Structures are given as C-alpha cells and as structure tokens.
Amino acid sequence: MNNIFVYIELEGTEIADVSLELLTKGKQLATQLNKKLEAICIGSNLAGIEKQLYPYGVDVVHVADDKRLSPYTTLPHNRIVCDLFEREKPEIALFGATSMGRDLAPRVCSTTGSGLTADCTSLEIGDHVDPKTKTEYKNLLYQIRPAFGGNIIATIINPETRPQIATVREGVMKKEIFDAAYKGELKKIEVANLLQKEDFVIQVIERQIEKSKVNLKGAPIIVSGGYGVGSKENFQLLYDLARVLGAEVGASRAAVDAGYAEHERQVGQTGITVRPKLYIACGISGAVQHTAGMAESAMVIAINNDENAPINAVADYTIHGDLNEIIPKMIKYYKSNTK
Secondary structure, three states: OOOOEEEEEEOOOEHHHHHHHHHHHHHHHHHHHOEEEEEEEEEOOOOOOOOOOOHHHOOEEEEEEEEEHHHOOOOHHHHHHHHHHHOOOOOEEEEEEEEHHHHHHHHHHHHHHOOEEEEOOOOEEEEOOOOOOOOEEEEEEEEEEOOOOOOEEEEOOOOOOEEEEEEEEOOOOOOOOOOOOOOEEEEEOOOOOOOOHHHHHHOOOOOOOOOOOOOOOOOOEEEEOOOHOOOOOOOHHHHHHHHHHOEEEEEOHHHHHOOOOOOHHHOOOOOOOOOEEEEEEEEEOOHHHHHOOOOOOOOEEEOOOOOOOOOHHHEEEEOOHHHHHHHHHHHHHHHHHHH
C-alpha cells in the first residue's frame, strides 16, 4: 500500500528508455520514503518481461497480458491502471512524458480524481506548510518543471489527493541498474472479467512507425549551435563539423526560434536533455534553459566570441573567436590527423 508505481511504456515487448529512467528515479524515491517500487506492464506476449525490470530495483511487477492490449489504446489501459490503483492505493505514480504517457496519465488522473503535473524535469521529496491553514505536509513529491515558456522553473505539489501523478521527460534522468541480481515479485492481472466491450470501441487498423532521423539522445558527440551562429546558412558549418566527427547536430531554443534549425534538434529545458561524451557549443550564450539540458555532458567545448558568456562557466574548454574561422580550421586539422 502507498508505494511508488511506474507505468512501463511498451512497443511490442520493447521497453521505452523513459520507463527505465523512471524506475531508476523511482527506486531512489522509494528508498528515501521506505516504500516499495512497483511497475505496471500492459500489452501482449509479455512472458518474462519482469526479468528486464527486476535489475532496476523493482519489488513488484504487475503484468496484464492479453492480445487485445497491444498496440496501445487509451480505454483498456486506463481501466486496468485505475483498477490497480484503486486496489493498491499508490502514493506516487510516474509516466513518461511521451505521446502515450501524455494520453494515459491525464485520463488516469481524471478517473481517480488525482492531481497531475505534466512534463517534469526533476522529482524530489520535501515538506510543505500551507501558509493559510498552517497545515504541515510531510514527504510530498516535489514535481519540478519549466513554466511560462521555460522562463521559470516551477515546483508543484499535490498535498490533498493520491496518487501524486507526474509525467517526466525522456532523457532528464539517468538509467542505471540497481542490482543485476535483484529479484522482485510477479503479479498477473486477470483482465478477462475486468475489460468491457466498450473499452475496444476504438481499434487500430493499421500502424506506420517512422523513427526520427535525429538521434540527439543517443549521439556520443553533439555539435550544437545557438543564435550566435548568425543564420541558417551558417549552420551548415556545424553539419560539416558533425559529419567529420560522426556527430549529431543540436541547437538552442533561440536558434530554433530564429529558424536556423528544426525543433527536433532543440536541446534544453523545452527541448531534449542530452548526456554525450562530447558537446561542442557554437555561438551559444549559455542561458540556464539550455545548460540544464546539456550540463551533464562528459566534456563541453564552447566556441564563442564573448569571453563573458555564461556557457564558458559550464565548458571544460573554451575557444574565443569567430566560429566561421574556427570551425573550418577544426575540420581541416581533424582530417589531417585522422588519416
């Protein structure tokens, strides 16, 4: 009772990275609160799925396995999750801030009468005293997310209702094995008498899945540009450098807003959080909204003509000067030394 639950997002039998990231964070929260970590898997042909989850410190895996439950549709998944929550009464429930999580979590929230904070970038445990009633609340989930277009960071709490529900962005939390030998408990959810005919009023006739051509999250090297690059044409220099290094191209929000790069390349609080081995920031001032999305890079090189740019405080190495002169030299030097 009152444990921490994570909804496991599945594509067939493949577990989404965001779900494993949430299990890692969920285990930290569960340890802090002295609670159990539980996972919910809903889909088809899920035999053995629990073995992929136990190493993340999962104490209980709830599995609903039925051929009608894959691919994902809202109504049956909502009914199963809400029925489980009614029986188990979780303290905290976490979903990925993906198309699936953003569809399901609000439905669960509405059905259970709980509060929901969407698109979180951080989760913490803390206390709160209501300034009006002086009521003290212990061990609340601090749900932290950008607000007002990323210009401020808001901390949101849900002291009155349970579970405390949050969707969390992919990539903002680490994915780490807790214990490779960890063993939890498997609980099967009997769905035959639970699901109703109207749950399947919507059926998926055909699916076409096209993976994004931009893979910032998985890229070991990212060459990222900001408003200081100057133009969409100048961004070609970044693509040239990325091609030589075998890197992916990223961008700051200012560069995306200016039309220099596509939104799917945006790094930062309102974009994608990345942790590459090498992050080369070109013409990026280093506003907190951007650095929050790349500060955990193993190494950061900043190319900027402003010696006082905030990005320099984050960078391991800085190169002061005109990127239009520096990047061609980097390309030439790299080519001449990698033959």
